[in-house]
Amino acid sequence: MFGGLARRLFGSSNERLVKAMRPRVAAIQALEPEIQKLTDEQLRAKTSEFREQLAAGKSLDDLLVPAFATVREAARRVLGQRHFDVQMMGGITLHEGRIAEMKTGEGKTLVSTLAAYLNALAGKGVHVVTVNDYLAQRDSGWMGRIHGFLGLSVGVIVHGLDDDERREAYACDITYATNNELGFDYLRDNMKYDVRAMVQRGHAYAIIDEVDSILVDEARTPLIISGPVEDRSELYLQVDDLIPLLVAEDYEVDEKQRTTTLTEAGNEHIERMLEEAGLLKGDNLYDVENVTVVHHVTQALRAHKLFQKDKDYIVKGDEVVIIDEFTGRMMPGRRYSEGLHQALEAKERVKIQPENQTLASITFQNYFRMYEKLAGMTGTAMTEADELLDIYGLEVVEIPTNLPVARKDDDDEVYRTAGEKEKAIIELIRDCKERGQPILVGTTSIEKSEQLSEALKRAKIEHQVLNARYHEQEAHIVADAGVPGAVTIATNMAGRGTDIQLGGNLEMRLERELGDMEPGPERDAREAEIKADIAAKKKIALDAGGLFVVGTERHESRRIDNQLRGRSGRQGDPGRSHFFLSLQDDLMRIFGSERIDGMLQRLGIEEGEAIVHPWVNKALEKAQKKVEARNFDIRKNLLKYDNVMNDQRKAVFEQRLEFLQTDSIAQAIEEMRHDTIEDIVARHIPENAYPEQWDSQGLEDEVRDVLNLDLPVVQWAAEEGIADEEIRERLTKAADAAAAERAERFGPDITAQIEKAVLLQTLDHLWREHLATLDHLRQVVGLRGYAQRDPLNEYKSEAFELFQTMLTRLRETVTAQLMRVELVQSPPPLAGEDLPEMHAVHQDPQTGENELAFAEAVAAFESGAVGAAAAAAVDPNxxxxxxxxxxxxxxxxxxxxxxxxxxxxxx
Structure with missing residues (x-):
C-alpha cells in the first residue's frame, strides 16, 4: 500500500530516471542551432576538439551534451535521420552503463551511435555487439557512415576473417561484431604463442543490441572451442537399436525439466540388452568402466523421447538440422553437444559426424562481465530486469516512445480444444482479409505453422508461410507482410530486428523490381509509381486498423510473446494483438489444464465458446513467470559452476600472457624445477620419518625418470646423520648444474625459445585435459545430492584439488622434458606454432547452439561453395x-x- 502511495507521489524509479535525463536532452536541443551553422569540416573537427578536452582532464560526462548534439547533426546530414529526443534519452542510458528498453520501430540502431561515438573518443575501443553477421555488416556500413563522417574509424568482425583482418578491425575506434565472434577471438587469443598474434586489445566498453537475446537466451549456452576426437559412430548405432525395445514402464519423461530417466525396471532391462549385445563390461551398468556406455544410453533415450522431428529438428538430405526454439529458423552447421546430435543422427539413420573435445570454454556471462562498462538495448527486457541486474549489474530503463502506442492488446481467448481454436483463428483471418487489414499469425513451431497453413489452404485463404523451411525467402515475405489483406504465418516471428511496414517495404520493392534497371528517367518514373502505390496501400492498411497480430498459443517466455506483439503499432501506427489458446497447448497442458477442463465442462461451456477474461491473462502470466524463473535458475546454476572454472581460467590465461610477454622465463623454469624436486623428495621421504623408513630406491628411480640424472641416492641415504634437507640440496645442485650446462651448449636465445615452447604447449595440453575432467565431474556431481551433500560445494572442492594436481603435473612434465631436450636443429619461431583444429560450439543440454558453424555454412551456401555434390545438383541444361x-x-x-x-x- 505504502509502495503504491510513494509511486503516486514521487513516480516510479523508472519515471525518476527518465525525468533526470530531461535537462540534458534540453541542453542538447539548445545547442542544435549553433551546431547546424557549422560547415562539414568544422563539424568533423569537433572530434579532435573533444579528444583534446579529454586529454586536458575533462570527463566523458562533461562532453556528453556537445558530443550528442554533434552526432545528431552528423546523422541528419549523412543519413537524413535526426535523432528524436527519446532517442537522446536512450543514448544517455547506454552511456551510463544501463539497458535501454525501446519499443520496436523506435530506432535503437540509430541510438547506439550516440554512446558509441562519445565512448570512442577515449581511444580504448568500443564494441557494438549484434546477434548475427548480417546485422553486424549492415549496421557497420549504415551507422558507420556517421562515425566515418566525424573522423572515427569503424571495423566489423564477421565469420571467415583472418587474424590480420580481425586485428585491424579491433584496432578501430568502433568495432561491430557478434557475441560469438568476440568470445571466440578471446578464447583463441589465449591459445596463441605470440602476443603479436593476438587480435583483441582489451574490453573497455560494449553496447549489446538485442541484449536480452544475448545475455539471457544465449547465456544458457557456453561458448566452447572444440576439436575432433576419435569416431564412435558404431556404438551410437548399437545403443540406438536398443531404445525402441524399451517399454513405457522403463523410463520417465519430465517435459517441464526436459529430462528423461530410466526407472529401476528400465535399468535392469537395458543392462540385459547391453550384455546380450556385448556392450557391457562387468556385471553392472554403473561400473566405472561403463561410463561411456551409460552416457550413450542417456543421450539415445533423450533423442527418442524428448526430441521431436519437425519441431526440435528436421532431416535435410543426410543431416539432422536443429530448429532454433526462439526463432523457428533452421540452423545448418549448429550441433547439439555431449553426443546428443550423434544420438539424433543414429535415430534418423543419417551419417554420424565425429564428436568433439573441449579446447577452451567460457559463458557469455563471464565474457561480458570482463568489460569495464557494459550497456544494452532491446524492445523487451523488463520481464528479465531482475536477472540482468542480479548477474550483470545492469539496470533496465524503459524509454518512452516518440509517439504514443496506439496498438490495442485484447484479452486472450481460451478454447477447450485445438480444433475449436483453429476455427476461431481462421474466421478472424478471413474477416481481416476481407477488410484489407494485414495480419501476422505467430506460431510456436514449424509443425504448427504448417498445420495452420493446411487449414487455410482448405479454407481457400491465400497466405505466406515464414518458418525454417522457407528461410531463404524471409526478407521478401516480411517486406510484403504489411500489404493490405496480406496473411503471414510466422514461427516465433522467425528472428528479430524485422520491421513490417504498412503498405509494403519501399527498399525491398525497389531492389526486387528495379534491381537491374539502369539509372535514368524511366527508372525515376517507375520509382515514383512504386512510392505512390505503397502510400496508397498504407492508407488502406491504416484505415483497416493497422497490422493485426495473432498468437496461436502462448510461448513459455513472455518476451517472445511481447516480441510478436511489438511487430504491430510502430511509431504511433494503429494496430491490434490477440492471442488464442486451447487447453491442449503445451503451456496449458503442463500447468494443469485437466482441472480447468473439468471445471469448464461443469459450467456447461459449449463447443466453439471461449473464455475471455483479464483473470485468465493473469493466470497465464503467472505460469509464464514460473517457467521464466526456472530458466533463470538454470542459467544462474550454470554460472555458479562456470564461476569455479572462470577463476581457474583467469589464473591460467593471466599466467600464460605473462609468460608470452616475458623475453626469458628462466626464473619460472628454475622455480618449477626446484618445486618438482621438493615434491619428489616429499613423496619418498615422509616428514619426521627415520632414514630406515625412507623409500631411497623409489627416490633414485624417480630422479632418473623425471630429472634424467643418474645419482647414487641410495648411497646418500645410507650416510650417517644425513637429513632430507641435504638430499634435497644435492638433487637441486645436480639438476641446476645439468640445466646450466645444457643452456650453455644451446646458447641463451635458443634456450629461452625452447623453454617457452615446452612450457606453453604443456600448459595448453594439460588445461584441455583439465577442462574435459571438469566436464565429466559436472555431469556426475549432481548425484552427491542423494548423499545429502551440496553438489556445488563438492564441485568447488574437487575442482580445486584437480587444479592443484594439474599444476603439479605441469611442473613435473615441463621439468622432465627440459632435462631431456637435445638440439638436432634450430627450433622454428614460437609464433609459427599452429593452433589445433578448432571450431566454436555452444554447449547446452537443451539447445546446444553452434552459431559460428552456422555462419560458415551460410557463407558457403551464399558464395556457392557448397561442395561438388551441391554444384552437380544444379544442371545448366x-x-x-x-x-x-x-x-x-x-x-x-x-x-x-x-x-x-x-x-x-x-x-
Whole structure:
C-alpha cells in the first residue's frame, strides 16, 4: 500500500530516471542551432576538439551534451535521420552503463551511435555487439557512415576473417561484431604463442543490441572451442537399436525439466540388452568402466523421447538440422553437444559426424562481465530486469516512445480444444482479409505453422508461410507482410530486428523490381509509381486498423510473446494483438489444464465458446513467470559452476600472457624445477620419518625418470646423520648444474625459445585435459545430492584439488622434458606454432547452439561453395534443378546476372 502511495507521489524509479535525463536532452536541443551553422569540416573537427578536452582532464560526462548534439547533426546530414529526443534519452542510458528498453520501430540502431561515438573518443575501443553477421555488416556500413563522417574509424568482425583482418578491425575506434565472434577471438587469443598474434586489445566498453537475446537466451549456452576426437559412430548405432525395445514402464519423461530417466525396471532391462549385445563390461551398468556406455544410453533415450522431428529438428538430405526454439529458423552447421546430435543422427539413420573435445570454454556471462562498462538495448527486457541486474549489474530503463502506442492488446481467448481454436483463428483471418487489414499469425513451431497453413489452404485463404523451411525467402515475405489483406504465418516471428511496414517495404520493392534497371528517367518514373502505390496501400492498411497480430498459443517466455506483439503499432501506427489458446497447448497442458477442463465442462461451456477474461491473462502470466524463473535458475546454476572454472581460467590465461610477454622465463623454469624436486623428495621421504623408513630406491628411480640424472641416492641415504634437507640440496645442485650446462651448449636465445615452447604447449595440453575432467565431474556431481551433500560445494572442492594436481603435473612434465631436450636443429619461431583444429560450439543440454558453424555454412551456401555434390545438383541444361542455386551465385542460364536477379527472382 505504502509502495503504491510513494509511486503516486514521487513516480516510479523508472519515471525518476527518465525525468533526470530531461535537462540534458534540453541542453542538447539548445545547442542544435549553433551546431547546424557549422560547415562539414568544422563539424568533423569537433572530434579532435573533444579528444583534446579529454586529454586536458575533462570527463566523458562533461562532453556528453556537445558530443550528442554533434552526432545528431552528423546523422541528419549523412543519413537524413535526426535523432528524436527519446532517442537522446536512450543514448544517455547506454552511456551510463544501463539497458535501454525501446519499443520496436523506435530506432535503437540509430541510438547506439550516440554512446558509441562519445565512448570512442577515449581511444580504448568500443564494441557494438549484434546477434548475427548480417546485422553486424549492415549496421557497420549504415551507422558507420556517421562515425566515418566525424573522423572515427569503424571495423566489423564477421565469420571467415583472418587474424590480420580481425586485428585491424579491433584496432578501430568502433568495432561491430557478434557475441560469438568476440568470445571466440578471446578464447583463441589465449591459445596463441605470440602476443603479436593476438587480435583483441582489451574490453573497455560494449553496447549489446538485442541484449536480452544475448545475455539471457544465449547465456544458457557456453561458448566452447572444440576439436575432433576419435569416431564412435558404431556404438551410437548399437545403443540406438536398443531404445525402441524399451517399454513405457522403463523410463520417465519430465517435459517441464526436459529430462528423461530410466526407472529401476528400465535399468535392469537395458543392462540385459547391453550384455546380450556385448556392450557391457562387468556385471553392472554403473561400473566405472561403463561410463561411456551409460552416457550413450542417456543421450539415445533423450533423442527418442524428448526430441521431436519437425519441431526440435528436421532431416535435410543426410543431416539432422536443429530448429532454433526462439526463432523457428533452421540452423545448418549448429550441433547439439555431449553426443546428443550423434544420438539424433543414429535415430534418423543419417551419417554420424565425429564428436568433439573441449579446447577452451567460457559463458557469455563471464565474457561480458570482463568489460569495464557494459550497456544494452532491446524492445523487451523488463520481464528479465531482475536477472540482468542480479548477474550483470545492469539496470533496465524503459524509454518512452516518440509517439504514443496506439496498438490495442485484447484479452486472450481460451478454447477447450485445438480444433475449436483453429476455427476461431481462421474466421478472424478471413474477416481481416476481407477488410484489407494485414495480419501476422505467430506460431510456436514449424509443425504448427504448417498445420495452420493446411487449414487455410482448405479454407481457400491465400497466405505466406515464414518458418525454417522457407528461410531463404524471409526478407521478401516480411517486406510484403504489411500489404493490405496480406496473411503471414510466422514461427516465433522467425528472428528479430524485422520491421513490417504498412503498405509494403519501399527498399525491398525497389531492389526486387528495379534491381537491374539502369539509372535514368524511366527508372525515376517507375520509382515514383512504386512510392505512390505503397502510400496508397498504407492508407488502406491504416484505415483497416493497422497490422493485426495473432498468437496461436502462448510461448513459455513472455518476451517472445511481447516480441510478436511489438511487430504491430510502430511509431504511433494503429494496430491490434490477440492471442488464442486451447487447453491442449503445451503451456496449458503442463500447468494443469485437466482441472480447468473439468471445471469448464461443469459450467456447461459449449463447443466453439471461449473464455475471455483479464483473470485468465493473469493466470497465464503467472505460469509464464514460473517457467521464466526456472530458466533463470538454470542459467544462474550454470554460472555458479562456470564461476569455479572462470577463476581457474583467469589464473591460467593471466599466467600464460605473462609468460608470452616475458623475453626469458628462466626464473619460472628454475622455480618449477626446484618445486618438482621438493615434491619428489616429499613423496619418498615422509616428514619426521627415520632414514630406515625412507623409500631411497623409489627416490633414485624417480630422479632418473623425471630429472634424467643418474645419482647414487641410495648411497646418500645410507650416510650417517644425513637429513632430507641435504638430499634435497644435492638433487637441486645436480639438476641446476645439468640445466646450466645444457643452456650453455644451446646458447641463451635458443634456450629461452625452447623453454617457452615446452612450457606453453604443456600448459595448453594439460588445461584441455583439465577442462574435459571438469566436464565429466559436472555431469556426475549432481548425484552427491542423494548423499545429502551440496553438489556445488563438492564441485568447488574437487575442482580445486584437480587444479592443484594439474599444476603439479605441469611442473613435473615441463621439468622432465627440459632435462631431456637435445638440439638436432634450430627450433622454428614460437609464433609459427599452429593452433589445433578448432571450431566454436555452444554447449547446452537443451539447445546446444553452434552459431559460428552456422555462419560458415551460410557463407558457403551464399558464395556457392557448397561442395561438388551441391554444384552437380544444379544442371545448366535442366531448369527444374535451378531452384537449388544459391541466391548470390551466377544464374545457371548464362545471363551473367545473379540468380536472385534472374531466374531466382521472387514473383
Amino acid at each position: 535442366d531448369s527444374s534443378t535451378w531452384t537449388r542455386t544459391p541466391r548470390n551465385a551466377d544464374c545457371p542460364c548464362g545471363s551473367g546476372k545473379k540468380y536472385k536477379h534472374c531466374h531466382g527472382r521472387l514473383a
